[in-house]
Amino acid sequence: MELLSKIFIEPFETMYALPDLFLQALWEGFVSGTLYSLIALGFVLIFKASGVFNFAQGIMVVFAALVLVGIHALGVPAYIAVLLTLGVMALLAMTVVRFVMKPLVNQPDIILFMSTIGITFILIAGGQLIFGGEPKAMITTELGLPTGSSDWEVGGGLVIFQHIDIAAAIIAALLIAGLALFFNKTKTGRALRAVADDHQAALSVGISLERIWVIVWFAAGVVALTAGILWAAKSDVSFALQVIALKALPVLVLGGFTSIPGAIIGGLIIGFGEKLFDLYWGSPILGGGTESWFAFIIALIFLLYRPEGLFGEKHIERI
Numbered sequence: 001m002e003l004l005s006k007i008f009i010e011p012f013e014t015m016y017a018l019p020d021l022f023l024q025a026l027w028e029g030f031v032s033g034t035l036y037s038l039i040a041l042g043f044v045l046i047f048k049a050s051g052v053f054n055f056a057q058g059i060m061v062v063f064a065a066l067v068l069v070g071i072h073a074l075g076v077p078a079y080i081a082v083l084l085t086l087g088v089m090a091l092l093a094m095t096v097v098r099f100v101m102k103p104l105v106n107q108p109d110i111i112l113f114m115s116t117i118g119i120t121f122i123l124i125a126g127g128q129l130i131f132g133g134e135p136k137a138m139i140t141t142e143l144g145l146p147t148g149s150s151d152w153e154v155g156g157g158l159v160i161f162q163h164i165d166i167a168a169a170i171i172a173a174l175l176i177a178g179l180a181l182f183f184n185k186t187k188t189g190r191a192l193r194a195v196a197d198d199h200q201a202a203l204s205v206g207i208s209l210e211r212i213w214v215i216v217w218f219a220a221g222v223v224a225l226t227a228g229i230l231w232a233a234k235s236d237v238s239f240a241l242q243v244i245a246l247k248a249l250p251v252l253v254l255g256g257f258t259s260i261p262g263a264i265i266g267g268l269i270i271g272f273g274e275k276l277f278d279l280y281w282g283s284p285i286l287g288g289g290t291e292s293w294f295a296f297i298i299a300l301i302f303l304l305y306r307p308e309g310l311f312g313e314k315h316i317e318r319i
Contacts, residue, residue, distance in 0.1 A: 003285075011280035020157030025275045031165045033271020035230060038172045040248040040255065040263040041179065042223040047257045049192050049216040050101065052112045056119040058245030060221060063123045064089055065228030065237045066131045069139060078142035082225075089221030097213045105209070124239065133239065138232035140164070145233055168230040175226055179219060180260050188215060250299035256309030265310060270295045 015022045039061065046054040067088050071081040100115050140147065146163035183189035194202040195212050203209065231241055251270050255262025274294045282290030302309065 006285055007281065010284070014280060018157065019155035020159050021279070023154060023159045025279050026272065027159065027161065027165075029272035029275035030268065031169050031271070032275065033268035034169045034172045034176075035227060035267075036247050036251050036270055037176060037264045037267025038223060038227045038230075039245050040251040040267055041176060041260065042220040042227070043248055043252055044258065044260055044263050045179070045183075045216045045220050045223070049195055049212055050112070051109065052101075052116060053257070054220065055113065055116040056123060057220060057224065057248070058242035059120045059123045059127075059239075060089075060092075060224035061228045061231070061245050062237070062239055062241045063092075063127050064221060064225035065138065065232050065241070066127050066136070068225065068229065069136045069237050070131050072139050072142065078139050078144075081139075082143070085225055086222065089225060090218050093214050093217035093221055096217055097210055101213050102210060127239070135236040135238035135240075138229060138237055140233045143229065145229075164233050168233070171226065171230065175223065176260075176264060179223070183260070188212075192216065247295055250295040252309070253299035253302050254309055256311040259309070259311035262309055262311030270298065273298060 039057065042057045042060070043054055046052055046057070064085060068081055068085040071084050072078055076084065096119060100119065101112075104112055104115060146167050149160050149162045152159040152161065183192055191202070191207045192212055192215070194205070194207055195209060199209060202212075227245075228237070228241070231244060235241070247270065248267075251263060251266040253266075254269055255264070255266030274291045277294050278288065278290045282288055282294065
């Protein structure tokens with residue numbers, strides 16, 4: 001009986017009695033969810049264009065952030081370092097397409113997936129060789145990102161808004177909206193959807209697979225750099241950051257591997273869900289620490305009942 005009370009009654013009594021705590025959890029869930037959506041978007045772009053699940057997206061986040069900090073450490077101004085880092089990500093995109101994707105066209109999906117695991121280890125080894133393995137501070141101030149916080153009095157308590165969180169949510173939302181418009185309203189976006197639907201049909205109307213793949217890998221690199229800056233501004237640039245990118249997997253399961261709106265909605269569900277569950281159910285009943293695995297439980301439930309996700313395409317095979 002006591003356990004049922006802790007599950008069904010006490011959490012809602014606490015929400016009513018301490019509205020500031022509830023709103024704080026909602027805000028932190030929104031910020032985390034937006035950043036999860038941003039990382040998931042990198043996976044979706046490549047999967048839509050090539051059908052390849054890019055296991056290397058997480059290490060691309062770390063690699064892009066390391067390149068930015070490393071270039072700035074050479075005395076290059078912050079914004080020029082950002083442009084040079086984008087150039088490095090473009091070079092990476094062309095290299096991957098030329099030496100990995102193109103030679104493996106028409107190979108089984110598992111071969112392409114394994115190739116992205118190989119890219120992951122190459123980037124880890126290259127990153128450690130060039131930049132070392134120790135954590136580095138993100139150049140937050142040099143990039144003009146805000147610091148400090150603002151308070152909001154509500155229900156006799158305070159809701160604290162970290163300025164870097166506000167900036168992160170705005171930047172991530174603008175980038176997601178911009179990419180969604182680009183791929184839905186432009187000629188390149190229509191070409192990407194044609195490639196996603198049928199490679200052979202796209203080739204027959206003159207669409208270059210290699211060009212589309214370079215574009216989406218570069219777009220995924222831009223997403224990785226943005227996510228790396230925003231996540232590292234809250235902690236440091238280290239190889240442990242790639243673990244956070246794994247949170248994008250439950251987001252993809254929820255939203256669907258081919259849906260940009262699904263990545264957004266899935267990210268927000270995971271962000272809100274893990275914060276609220278840990279605060280009201282995880283800590284009182286299980287002792288806390290549920291944020292590290294709660295998202296994967298949600299994903300597992302979705303896999304059992306709706307494996308294509310909320311916005312994913314259901315494939316029907318006639319026999």
